[in-house]
Amino acid sequence: MYQDESRIARAIKVVGILTFISGFILGIVFGNTFQRVVEVGRTIEFAFNWGLMFGVWASSVVSGLMFIGFAKIISLLQIIANNTTPAPAMRTRND
Numbered sequence: 883m884y885q886d887e888s889r890i891a892r893a894i895k896v897v898g899i900l901t902f903i904s905g906f907i908l909g910i911v912f913g914n915t916f917q918r919v920v921e922v923g924r925t926i927e928f929a930f931n932w933g934l935m936f937g938v939w940a941s942s943v944v945s946g947l948m949f950i951g952f953a954k955i956i957s958l959l960q961i962i963a964n965n966t967t968p969a970p971a972m973r974t975r976n977d
């Protein structure tokens with residue numbers, strides 16, 4: 883009969899999950915690529931940038947949750963639309 887979840891809601895949910903996955907991977911890549919400089923005595927060393935990694939992870943979690951939440955709203959609206967009957971057509975007066 884009717885689907886409980888629309889195709890658009892599923893597509894947006896997939897985008898949210900892909901945001902989680904890509905954010906996790908990019909956080910590690912960026913943390914390693916943009917290393918911070920640490921001075922140890924007279925030598926300079928490069929260290930993994932933990933702050934950048936956690937920042938990318940946090941932003942991807944927030945973005946992914948926004949997409950998944952929006953998909954849930956669309957899914958719930960689709961369920962409401964499936965359970966309601968259409969309103970009768972309005973009659974107009976022709977003078």
